Amino acid sequence: MNTQTIQCDALVVGGGIGGLTSALELADQGYQVAVVEREASIGGVMIALSKVFPTLDCASCITTPRMAAAAHHPNIEILTCTEVKSITRDGRLFAANLMKKPRYVDEKLCIGCRQCEYVCPVDVPHEFEGGLGARKAIYVPFATAIPQKAVLDAENCMLCGSCEKVCPSQAVDYFQRPEEIKVQAKSVVLATGFQLLPKDSKKEYSPPGSLNILSALQMERLLSPHGPYGRVIRPSDGKVPDSIAYVQCAGSRDKSLGIPYCSRVCCMYAIKQAMLLSGALPLADVTIYYMDIRAFGKGYEEFYENAKAMGIQFVKAKVARIAEDEEHNLNVRVELMEEDGRVEERAHDLVVLSLGMVPGCNPEEFVPVMRDDDGFVKCASPKTAPALTDQPGILVAGTAAGPKDIVDTIAKAGAAAMEAANYMRGLELDLSAVTEAVTGEEERAAERAAS
Numbered sequence: 001m002n003t004q005t006i007q008c009d010a011l012v013v014g015g016g017i018g019g020l021t022s023a024l025e026l027a028d029q030g031y032q033v034a035v036v037e038r039e040a041s042i043g044g045v046m047i048a049l050s051k052v053f054p055t056l057d058c059a060s061c062i063t064t065p066r067m068a069a070a071a072h073h074p075n076i077e078i079l080t081c082t083e084v085k086s087i088t089r090d091g092r093l094f095a096a097n098l099m100k101k102p103r104y105v106d107e108k109l110c111i112g113c114r115q116c117e118y119v120c121p122v123d124v125p126h127e128f129e130g131g132l133g134a135r136k137a138i139y140v141p142f143a144t145a146i147p148q149k150a151v152l153d154a155e156n157c158m159l160c161g162s163c164e165k166v167c168p169s170q171a172v173d174y175f176q177r178p179e180e181i182k183v184q185a186k187s188v189v190l191a192t193g194f195q196l197l198p199k200d201s202k203k204e205y206s207p208p209g210s211l212n213i214l215s216a217l218q219m220e221r222l223l224s225p226h227g228p229y230g231r232v233i234r235p236s237d238g239k240v241p242d243s244i245a246y247v248q249c250a251g252s253r254d255k256s257l258g259i260p261y262c263s264r265v266c267c268m269y270a271i272k273q274a275m276l277l278s279g280a281l282p283l284a285d286v287t288i289y290y291m292d293i294r295a296f297g298k299g300y301e302e303f304y305e306n307a308k309a310m311g312i313q314f315v316k317a318k319v320a321r322i323a324e325d326e327e328h329n330l331n332v333r334v335e336l337m338e339e340d341g342r343v344e345e346r347a348h349d350l351v352v353l354s355l356g357m358v359p360g361c362n363p364e365e366f367v368p369v370m371r372d373d374d375g376f377v378k379c380a381s382p383k384t385a386p387a388l389t390d391q392p393g394i395l396v397a398g399t400a401a402g403p404k405d406i407v408d409t410i411a412k413a414g415a416a417a418m419e420a421a422n423y424m425r426g427l428e429l430d431l432s433a434v435t436e437a438v439t440g441e442e443e444r445a446a447e448r449a450a451s
């Protein structure tokens with residue numbers, strides 16, 4: 001196995017908006033940064049969003065320039081398709097073992113022309129589109145992916161050789177092997193983000209074979225102009241939905257699933273999507289079934305009030321069960337909390353689950369940091385220094401420390417960069433104090449010897 005060695009000041013694990021922000025802030029101060037991302041492109045969850053609350057700016061228009069700035073920064077090295085195996089303390093430094101998974105495409109040769117994609121005969125569900133659209137077995141992950149390089153999915157490849165024949169730069173390499181990368185760094189920023197709970201976590205909300213119950217991330221893709229269908233339709237039959245329901249707290253604040261905490265952003269993204277749906281489908285009814293609306297940030301309460309004024313229905317109710325008939329129409333059984341718990345069955349064409357946010361990975365598997373009761377990286381001092389972990393020199397950024405919106409993710413990522421820089425300056429000062437002491441001692445010894 002090939003082994004490469006990298007020396008840097010800061011190792012950032014996770015190339016979402018949190019990790020990229022920390023990396024850029026450190027790189028702008030002159031530090032050398034390596035960003036490790038397990039996927040084939042940087043960008044994290046944010047690059048898959050349609051628009052962002054509360055401004056309704058295009059998510060891609062904010063994320064893509066940051067991705068490009070990081071990729072072109074002379075002080076940042078980005079390692080995609082790369083997993084962290086271990087990070088250990090090695091004297092004053094950290095030693096990280098990384099594993100670069102084979103892309104089966106030579107990154108240096110690939111020009112991102114997509115000729116390979118056009119000739120590939122295989123169609124598989126596209127992960128970036130939440131499984132709603134199709135991709136090829138060899139593909140560029142999405143239109144604004146960085147790097148714009150193809151990746152071959154070995155599990156689905158038929159080895160027909162078409163991509164290799166058509167590639168103008170001979171970049172396809174079926175024999176590529178995993179590569180070991182050793183990194184020496186002075187500090188580590190954990191920006192490993194979050195994932196949504198799987199849609200079938202709660203059996204009451206996942207009738208077998210259901211096609212029209214979506215996760216909120218799938219709805220983000222449907223609402224995106226470059227989404228799988230280019231418009232909002234039902235996945236089962238392509239019908240334009242007349243009635244769409246949101247089920248809030250579908251997996252958050254739910255002790256039966258071991259997720260007692262609030263995921264913070266679900267109320268706001270459901271309101272955002274409901275507003276976007278009202279624009280995209282002016283004749284459709286949109287109903288949000290909620291327990292409480294938590295509009296916690298600046299401008300968020302006004303955003304909620306605007307949604308009510310637009311005619312979005314907010315119904316305080318607990319959803320007990322969702323059933324899907326043979327035509328894939330949905331029946332939602334609700335307990336109306338403002339009507340003495342009266343139970344009603346309501347018909348909808350599409351249901352969107354506001355699923356709980358859980359940690360993006362378990363960092364304890366590769367680095368000795370403590371996790372909190374919810375499984376996120378534990379902050380040593382959540383109120384006064386939210387970027388510090390229990391390990392000096394290992395910082396945490398963004399949703400790796402718990403659910404957050406983009407504003408908070410960016411603020412905390414900036415704090416992590418500042419703490420990492422402080423820690424590294426501390427190391428330099430220690431080192432210069434030691435060097436001065438040693439030099440002084442040597443000079444004194446020389447003077448003693450001379451006299």
Ligand SMILES: Cc1cc2nc3c(=O)[nH]c(=O)nc-3n(C[C@H](O)[C@H](O)[C@H](O)COP(=O)(O)OP(=O)(O)OC[C@H]3O[C@@H](n4cnc5c(N)ncnc54)[C@H](O)[C@@H]3O)c2cc1C
Pocket residue numbers: 013014015016017018019036037038039042043044045046049051052053054082083084191192193194195196216217220265269272360361397398399400404405406407409
């Ligand atoms: C449906 C939905 C809609 C939303 N809409 C909005 C909105 O409108 N406005 C708003 O403010 N917020 C919104 N949010 C929240 C927003 O998505 C998050 O705040 C933001 O994406 C967090 O960024 P992050 O970098 O912390 O995490 P992520 O985006 O999860 O990035 C983490 C990255 O780390 C990588 N990674 C994880 N583990 C490893 C590992 N071991 N090794 C290498 N790489 C690793 C992941 O692949 C990922 O790329 C929404 C969330 C959802 C689910």
